[in-house]
Amino acid sequence: MSATLPPAGELPGPAAAPTAAHYPVLDGVRAVSILAVLWTHLMPFHVAGVALNESLGIFGMALFFILSGYLITGQLLKRPTVSSFLARRLLRVVPAAWIALSVVWLFRPVDLETALSYLFFYANVPPQWLVPPIDHFWSLCVEVQFYLLAALMLWLRVRAIWWLFPLLLLTVTGLRWANDMSGSSITWFRADDLLAGACLALVMHSRAWPAVRQVLSRPGAIPSLLLLMLACSFFSHEVYNPLTYLKPYAAAALVGALMAQPGHRLSVWLGGPIFAYIASISYALYVWHLPLAATWLGSGDLWVKYLKRPLLLLVVFGIAHVSTFQVERRFNELAKRVGAGRGQRLKEV
Numbered sequence: 496m497s498a499t500l501p502p503a504g505e506l507p508g509p510a511a512a513p514t515a516a517h518y519p520v521l522d523g524v525r526a527v528s529i530l531a532v533l534w535t536h537l538m539p540f541h542v543a544g545v546a547l548n549e550s551l552g553i554f555g556m557a558l559f560f561i562l563s564g565y566l567i568t569g570q571l572l573k574r575p576t577v578s579s580f581l582a583r584r585l586l587r588v589v590p591a592a593w594i595a596l597s598v599v600w601l602f603r604p605v606d607l608e609t610a611l612s613y614l615f616f617y618a619n620v621p622p623q624w625l626v627p628p629i630d631h632f633w634s635l636c637v638e639v640q641f642y643l644l645a646a647l648m649l650w651l652r653v654r655a656i657w658w659l660f661p662l663l664l665l666t667v668t669g670l671r672w673a674n675d676m677s678g679s680s681i682t683w684f685r686a687d688d689l690l691a692g693a694c695l696a697l698v699m700h701s702r703a704w705p706a707v708r709q710v711l712s713r714p715g716a717i718p719s720l721l722l723l724m725l726a727c728s729f730f731s732h733e734v735y736n737p738l739t740y741l742k743p744y745a746a747a748a749l750v751g752a753l754m755a756q757p758g759h760r761l762s763v764w765l766g767g768p769i770f771a772y773i774a775s776i777s778y779a780l781y782v783w784h785l786p787l788a789a790t791w792l793g794s795g796d797l798w799v800k801y802l803k804r805p806l807l808l809l810v811v812f813g814i815a816h817v818s819t820f821q822v823e824r825r826f827n828e829l830a831k832r833v834g835a836g837r838g839q840r841l842k843e844v
Contacts (some may be wrong), residue, residue: 520753521566523765525575526773529780531555533811536631537793545712547729553678553739554728556634557746563638564692565750567645571656572700577649579833584642586830588778591823592635595782599629602791614638618692619680628789633680640682640708641689657697662737664690668740677739691743711748711755712721717762720749779815779823787811 525831534540535552568581596613605613605626618625619633619642648656667687670676676684698707710716727742753762773780787793792807793800 499652517841518754518757519766519771520757520762521750522774523762523770523826524562524750524753525777527765528555528559528562528768529773529777531558532631533780533784533808537788537807549678550729553742554724557702557724557728557742558686558750559634560637561695561746562687562690563744564641564689564694565696565747566692567642568656568660568693568696569640569700571645571649571653572696574653575649577646579678580649581642581646583827583830584645585639586826587823588635588639588835590826591738591779591782591818592632594822595786596629599786603628621681623680624742625680629786631664631785635781637680637682637685637689641686656693660690660693660697664743668743672740673696675735677736687743688746691747692750695747699751699754707751708755711752714753717749717756717759720745720752721761776812776815778816780811783814783818784811787814 531551532555535548540548540551609624612624616636618839619636664687671684679685724745727738
């Protein structure tokens with residue numbers, strides 16, 4: 496999905512919203528997030544003898560959720576109809592997910608209760624029904640639940656997101672702090688990443704953005720924020736790290752700084768064509784990498800397993816390419832037609 500800043504919606508008072516603009520760096524952010532997740536699940540990551548795979552996964556998922564919250568909130572500010580919004584979002588993710596689930600369950604059947612929790616995206620909610628090799632779908636559950644919240648706000652009063660999303664962000668962070676949660680797959684312990692991205696979109700569509708952009712455009716802002724986010728994410732999970740509660744805010748500020756400084760070396764690098772391609776197939780990479788790793792391609796003792804990794808990655812990228820351009824693209828085009836048709840009918844009324 497192309498990372499584009501939507502036009503501003505109605506604001507609570509006059510404000511200088513940014514004009515519609517394309518930020519190629521956001522494709523790079525998406526690519527980095529999925530590459531971090533792939534490395535987390537498929538390769539060992541040790542620094543000075545300390546295993547940091549979980550930390551790398553937290554880093555990648557924070558970037559993914561920030562970007563997702565930002566883009567979804569930008570869509571809300573355009574005030575689409577509820578039906579067109581849900582059609583676009585659900586047709587974007589559900590068909591590919593259900594196809595993957597069907598294939599997995601053909602070889603590894605699950606009980607009806609588990610199947611329903613996956614099909615309707617609540618498998619991550621306690622008591623949790625997450626099972627390998629599809630336990631990574633917890634993040635898709637969080638994502639779809641955010642879609643439903645966004646649709647509810649469209650149906651009720653979209654202007655309420657200006658106070659509701661910041662309030663929810665602080666609430667979720669408070670819950671994490673109170674329960675000592677450095678990372679979790681449960682929505683109310685993980686949604687602050689999504690909500691921080693949502694608040695980034697709100698700031699960028701508010702009168703405060705010129706001043707915030709000026710701060711984020713200062714020399715050294717990008718490397719400083721990157722180091723802060725790394726400090727928030729990379730730590731031994733055997734030691735308490737209070738910086739983890741700042742991670743959503745550091746990640747949102749980093750993404751905002753990358754957009755505020757499109758000419759920065761890192762922004763230009765992330766906006767390159769290789770990252771754009773990886774971003775375009777990122778959802779399919781996410782869906783298929785663990786199910787494929789559970790096949791012969793990921794079997795064997797330690798050395799055999801890692802000798803097979805190049806072949807596994809080749810197959811994962813190949814299937815992701817086919818899934819994106821032969822399956823997802825067709826449903827995306829259908830979603831656009833559904834949304835456009837709904838909008839045209841409203842005009843005629």
